[in-house]
Amino acid sequence: MVEIRLTNTRTRKKEVFEPLDPRNVRLYLCGPTVYDRAHLGNARPVLVFDVLVRLLRHVYGADHVTYVRNFTDVDDKINARAAATGRTIREITEETVAWYHQDMDALGAARPDHEPRATEYIVQMVAMIETLIANGNAYEAEGHVLFDVRSFPEYGRLSGRSVDDMIAGARVEVAPFKRDPMDFVLWKPSDADQPGWDSPWGRGRPGWHIECSAMSAALLGPSFDIHGGGIDLQFPHHENEVAQSCCAHPEAGFANVWLHNEMLQVEGKKMSKSLGNFFTVRDLLDKGVPGEVIRFVMLRTHYRKPMDWTEAKANEAQTILSNWHEMVVGIEPATKPAKEVVSALADDLNTSVAIAALHELAKAGDAPRLLTSARLLGLLLPGDYGWAAKRPSDEEILSRVKRLAEVWFGLRAVKDYQAADRLREQLLDASVQLSAGRDGPARFDFLTPTSSDWAKEIVVKLDAIESRWLL
RNA sequence: GGCGGGUUGGCGGAGAGGUUACGCAGCGGAUUGCAAAUCCGUGAAGACCGGUUCGAUUCCGGUACCCGCCUCCA
DSSP, X not given: OOOOEEXXXXXXXXXXXXXXXXXXXXXXXXOOXXXXXXXXXXXXXXXXXXXXXXXXXXXXXXXXXXXXXXXXOOOHHHHHHHHHHTOOHHHHHHHHHHHHHHHHHHTTOOOOSBOOBGGGGHHHHHHHHHHHHHTTSEEEETTEEEEOGGGOTTTTTTTTOOHHHHHHHTOSOOOTTOSSTTOEEEEEEOOTTSXXXXXXXXXXXXXXXXXXXXXXXXXXXXXXXXXXXXXGGIIIIIHHHHHHHHHHSTTSOEEEEEEEXXXXXXXXXXXXXXXXXXXXXXXXXXXXXXXXXXXXXXXXSOXXXXXXXXXXXXXXXXXXXXXXXXXXXXXXXXXSOOHHHHHHHHBTOOHHHHHHHHHHHHHTTOHHHHHHHXXXXXXXXXXXXXXXXXXXXXXXXXXXXXXXXXXXXXXXXXTOHHHHHHHHHHHHHTTEEEEOOSSSOOEEEEOOOOSTTXXXXXXXXXXXXXXXXXX
């Protein structure tokens, strides 16, 4: 059995991972609030967990892992979006969920076993809140139900803060009905225009954190193995989840291991709309950056370090992946991944070292093991070859280029190198790279797409070239 | 103000108290009409200041700069 070690935020240590039940390893990842396209930062935890799940399935067996990732489909940002666009909440959340699936699929992220939606677990949330009130951890005030942080001595432990220090920071919302400024909302009243559900405290809706506590308990039980998300969720979201879950199930331990990924930057800066470097996964895909390339760039940096997205990295990733794809085309995968790759991943998901090991396999020419090992990282998946084949699917373009390549070959055959070189350069400008086989016919490849209008641009240039070279 | 992350060769990015990370790019060579591709080889580092040590890029302290959280943004 491979020994997996993970850095546990809860204990601040790298620990040997020991599942509560090796026949059913259980994980929960905080999913998106569905009001807009997933941005690039949203993709990082998804990819980290995707690799983690692949590793766990490799070690414990495909059927012995349960992976849950939620959709938050009740939230004031969604309400605001609905009000601003005149659409219904349902339309917005349905559309966004579909987008999310498309975009994460494109990154090669396998779907979780369960993707619960908050609105389907309102009953469980209300029940949990009732328990918290009964246990003396929550109180009702002016139609709200609040969690009493002073009732839970462990509050602040996960994020390494004390309630008193945070209050000193004085950036908490001041609400007169709170017993303590740090108390947070479990349930809040809804007016007629807001989505709401009946509850013992009147018509209202849940606070942000309770959904994850309710859904993880419902699907994974009150104790489970791994809970994760971006480091920005550590406080308050995860801290509050711990408080809710541990107080509602005092006999259970909630999440055993907490995994947090560091944040994403873009060209060295925080991704933000004001800096103009904000983009979604879909923006990149539409620009012609393959999902596999996005994944590769992400996995080249260890998850616990800040990751900088740059165009240079994306280009380098394209080069590497194309080479690997060329190497494994038509190859039968090996039965087992290389142990260097497995042990790198088992060491706190060191995807960077795992990728270095893939390079070694490539250098050694071991294509079958390269393929199998890469798939453990979700790379070189069966559907991924298309972009790297460097060929537009358009038959017309292919046959036109082929004809020009033959012209080029003919010029070389009669040793008219000047003309041949001119044609080669013109085709290069049209993204076509000619290369001479030893004595066979000319071969050609297309340069990696750089824009969504790639194919159109090629056609325009081909028109011009043909008018010069074909009679 | 409190808490946390980062700073490595041209670029990206790891591990390890003393031995080549790895990749991309570059350079040299082979091959080639020239390119492209491929193959072989190769130089290059550890923000700054102290400390511990026989020895630190790796441990400790401090400084500088960058970034994040504390504002229901992963």
